[in-house]
Amino acid sequence: MGDKNVLVIGGGTAGLSAAVELANLGVHVELIEKSKFLGGHAIGYTCKAIENTCVKCGACMVEEKLQSAVFHPNINVLAASQVQNISQNNRFSANIRQESLVIDPEKCTNCGLCLNRCPMEGAILQGFSKNNHPFYAVNIKKCLYFKDRSCTICRDECPETAIDLDKKASEHTIEADAVLIAIGFQPFNPKDKPYGYGRFNNVVTGLDLERMLKQSGRVKKPSDNKLPQKIAFIQCVGSRDAKLNHLWCSKVCCGSALRMARLIKERQPKTEIAFFYMDVQTFGKDFEPFYREAQKDIRMIRAIPGDIYEMDDRRLKINFVNNSTHETKEEIVDLVVLSVGITPVEDIGTMSRIFKIGPDESGFLRTDHNGVFTAGTVQGPMSIPETIANSGSVAWKIKKYIDGLTIDD
Ligand SMILES: Cc1cc2nc3c(=O)[nH]c(=O)nc-3n(C[C@H](O)[C@H](O)[C@H](O)COP(=O)(O)OP(=O)(O)OC[C@H]3O[C@@H](n4cnc5c(N)ncnc54)[C@H](O)[C@@H]3O)c2cc1C
Incomplete structure (x- = not known):
């Protein structure tokens, strides 16, 4: 070296x-x-x-x-x-x-006992890759020991004595x-858009959906953990938006959303999918045939919705103006996925x-x-x-x- x-x-x-x-x-x-x-x-x-x-x-x-x-x-x-x-x-x-990492990477064997025994949801974090060692970490914002010293279960039960809650x-x-x-990058935070993110449980971002699919392989409604019958994707949330002075295309969102939409159709074939877009940005020679296949299963709607309302039964009503006919229309779905863009x-x-x-x-x-x-x-x-x-x-x-x-x- x-x-x-x-x-x-x-x-x-x-x-x-x-x-x-x-x-x-x-x-x-x-x-x-x-x-x-x-x-x-x-x-x-x-x-x-x-x-x-x-x-x-x-x-x-x-x-x-x-x-x-x-x-x-x-x-x-x-x-x-x-x-x-x-x-x-x-x-x-x-x-x-x-x-302080709290869990000693030299001693931890990734057995997961700390996560299983912890009484406080979210206090033991888990990575996405087992190649991260340790695969677990203590979240001091949620851990009871860091709040009032009232719990030491993970430290007491760790078979490798890998947990030092007082580590500086x-x-x-x-x-x-x-x-x-x-x-x-930072994913665009859509909380100020009129789409109900952060207010309606069944409005999620593309990154939330990625994680849901990675963790459970399925898409479920956060409100009741049931499979959605109808999902809408909304593209260009936070990208190509002159009001935000975000004039750039984030380049990855169309591909990522269409791939996730097709994956959902494969795993949950009864789920209907509507895809709201300005124009689909396709990159690379392999994407064109993929896109043609996607259009067979996914209803493409060339419009960017104005706003979204939550109905009494928690379904979501999407208002939009059809780009070709200029008619005002609405679409009712169980889950909305916002394709948030890449920002600095x-x-x-x-x-x-x-x-x-x-x-x-x-x-x-x-x-x-x-x-x-x-x-x-x-x-x-x-x-x-x-x-x-x-x-x-x-x-x-x-x-x-x-x-x-x-x-x-
Ligand atoms: C919704 C969405 C879906 C996407 N899907 C796809 C896809 O399907 N296929 C595809 O090819 N691309 C996709 N992308 C793009 C992909 O996420 C990026 O290409 C990739 O993550 C870029 O990696 P990066 O290392 O530049 O940034 P990041 O992934 O953001 O990594 C940056 C790292 O730096 C760390 N960091 C930040 N600040 C500091 C600091 N001050 N000190 C130390 N560390 C710091 C962060 O914690 C992070 O670990 C998607 C993007 C979005 C938004």
């Missing part, structure tokens, strides 16, 4: 892919992830194969990167960690604060020759301040100057394969930079 060090901030698809690429090139990587688990948003996505045939959704690619990263001898992972400040002389020197946060200093910012992540502000670089006019961050690089959706909307390709190429630029070559060599 060489003596060069790269600090990668963010352990989603982009950070993991770049870390693995650099590590394979013999560079030592310190990977800092803010949350307790690696994998970012996409580790919560389900495989959307239809009739056991891959539809290239990319979900499995993230799992592969995660597995390669955690077992790579050149990569050191600090989960639940954030950069506090950073200085640059010849090298970067970063102060990192790591929250720690500080680390990392020296690096280059820094990669891969802090990803909040921590771009912190990164801009720490590294003295400004975001672009849409709020995303792109740089490859003075040893600071960005990769993945922190730069703007990208699919998983695009993120992996982008991160691979940025990793090569970083390697050239730390080897003293100009980036264009």
